[in-house]
Amino acid sequence: MTEPPAAIRLDRVSKAFGSFRVLDDVSLRIPRGRATVVLGRSGTGKSVTLRHIVGLLQPDAGRVFVDDVEITALSPSALAEVRQRIGFLFQNAALFDSITVAENVAFPMRRHTTLSDGEVRARALEKLAAVGLARAAESMPGSLSGGMRKRAGLARAMALDPAILLVDEPSAGLDPVTSEEIDDLLVALKHQRGTTLVVVTHNIPSARRIADTMVFLHEGRVLASGTAADLERCEHELVRKFMQSEAGG
Amino acid sequence: MPGFVRTVVVSRLASGGRAMIFAGRALREIFRPPFEFQETARQVYELGWRSLPLIAAAGYAVGIVMSMHTRASLERFGAEALVPAVLALALVRETGPLVVGLLVSGRVGAGVGAELGAMKVTEQIDALEAVAVDSFKFLVVTRVVACMIAMPILTAVMNITGIIGGWTAESAVSGMPFETYFRTAFSLVQFTDYVPGTLKTMVFGFIIAVTASYLGVHTSGGTQGVGYAATRSVVTASILMIAANVVLVRLIFFIFPETAE
Ligand SMILES: Nc1ncnc2c1ncn2[C@@H]1O[C@H](COP(=O)(O)OP(=O)(O)OP(=O)(O)O)[C@@H](O)[C@H]1O
Ligand SMILES: [Mg+2]
Numbered sequence: 001m002t003e004p005p006a007a008i009r010l011d012r013v014s015k016a017f018g019s020f021r022v023l024d025d026v027s028l029r030i031p032r033g034r035a036t037v038v039l040g041r042s043g044t045g046k047s048v049t050l051r052h053i054v055g056l057l058q059p060d061a062g063r064v065f066v067d068d069v070e071i072t073a074l075s076p077s078a079l080a081e082v083r084q085r086i087g088f089l090f091q092n093a094a095l096f097d098s099i100t101v102a103e104n105v106a107f108p109m110r111r112h113t114t115l116s117d118g119e120v121r122a123r124a125l126e127k128l129a130a131v132g133l134a135r136a137a138e139s140m141p142g143s144l145s146g147g148m149r150k151r152a153g154l155a156r157a158m159a160l161d162p163a164i165l166l167v168d169e170p171s172a173g174l175d176p177v178t179s180e181e182i183d184d185l186l187v188a189l190k191h192q193r194g195t196t197l198v199v200v201t202h203n204i205p206s207a208r209r210i211a212d213t214m215v216f217l218h219e220g221r222v223l224a225s226g227t228a229a230d231l232e233r234c235e236h237e238l239v240r241k242f243m244q245s246e247a248g249g
Numbered sequence: 250m251p252g253f254v255r256t257v258v259v260s261r262l263a264s265g266g267r268a269m270i271f272a273g274r275a276l277r278e279i280f281r282p283p284f285e286f287q288e289t290a291r292q293v294y295e296l297g298w299r300s301l302p303l304i305a306a307a308g309y310a311v312g313i314v315m316s317m318h319t320r321a322s323l324e325r326f327g328a329e330a331l332v333p334a335v336l337a338l339a340l341v342r343e344t345g346p347l348v349v350g351l352l353v354s355g356r357v358g359a360g361v362g363a364e365l366g367a368m369k370v371t372e373q374i375d376a377l378e379a380v381a382v383d384s385f386k387f388l389v390v391t392r393v394v395a396c397m398i399a400m401p402i403l404t405a406v407m408n409i410t411g412i413i414g415g416w417t418a419e420s421a422v423s424g425m426p427f428e429t430y431f432r433t434a435f436s437l438v439q440f441t442d443y444v445p446g447t448l449k450t451m452v453f454g455f456i457i458a459v460t461a462s463y464l465g466v467h468t469s470g471g472t473q474g475v476g477y478a479a480t481r482s483v484v485t486a487s488i489l490m491i492a493a494n495v496v497l498v499r500l501i502f503f504i505f506p507e508t509a510e
Binding site for chain 2: 076
């Protein structure tokens, strides 16, 4: 099987906060139309890595490419165009808390499409239904449970049918059944639309369901990468231990 | 200079510089398309329309008090007939803009500082950026423009309600009819009294909104940081506004020499 072209590339990216080096010369290649799961202990820089891909953080050194465009060198307006092709689920969902759930999902469409109000509403409800939240459409984000907020955030991330979907811990706060449904949804997106997925998760069963490849971050570096089977045979005990865990959160 | 003093001074200067750059960017972006009409209109409603009860009530009360003071002073010269005109002149030229500025610093400064601060610490500003929205234009420029639109209107309301308040106090003493009062009130007020004061309030609006936005979007430190941003917005906006007022009054006297006569 030939390797598809890269949708995202990190080229020797380093990032420090103060004197604390979070990413230390990380290079990463995310193939197009595949699902890549990012693993690693809490606080190793998984969320920081995702933030670099949408340009919410700038690397101290190194370059980030999306579809072979170096986003670290783009003007704000050019970056905004790239961002329209990327959906991003924040770890804390980051819903706009002064508008309803449906309006949160509608927001990117209202901004970036010429769809009529009715079509926007219909699509927002469709996305919400896909994550099992149709009934919460008119709720305010503040009144949702943690898992519901997460799913609403995912619906918003999918609003523009992005070619690339970055998902930070989709199953955190979800029961096993809902979690599996979300995994199925992500996999379906990949198969049906060819969406490139980058999923951060601590949930190994979920990672196995989703991943074509896995990347294991540790202490600012990529400690291991490959298929689930590759990681199970990895020379590093930490990685093998991770892969043996059953539940997660 | 002791080392720590230097550190404090340098860091203050640096943050002052960043704030100036922020203000400069806001000024440029006001005139640069695309314009966020809908969000700006919403902010005019939030920041302006919803300040109306406060401004109207304050204007009325200030008018009553000013009228009583003006009367007490002018009585000594037997010039009670001038009360409405003196009151109107004071309101239009200085008291109106300044009181509105301080009230709006309080209400809008705290509101914007806290709202943007909360959006910052809950990553909603990042979320806007992630959905390809220019958060500076969407959050900051809209509020700045809204404040600059609202201030002159609020000041006009303050002036009118102030004069009505003045008439209330006056009619209680002398029974002067409203029409007579209103006519005498504006007998001395000229165009050159009104325009600079009004333009001045637009500058106040810019200062208030930029200060609160700057402190809001640079909030760190969770809930406490949000409270801090709100408090600092009110204090800083008020001080900057009062300081700017001194400069602006000087400038107005320079540009419109007839107002200094
Ligand atoms: N804006 C920031 N300022 C300072 N430090 C930060 C910032 N963002 C992240 N960090 C630090 O970078 C490190 C990596 O953070 P990150 O959020 O990427 O971890 P993570 O791998 O996603 O962890 P988790 O699995 O718990 O979500 C942490 O130690 C965090 O304290
Ligand atoms: Mg994280």
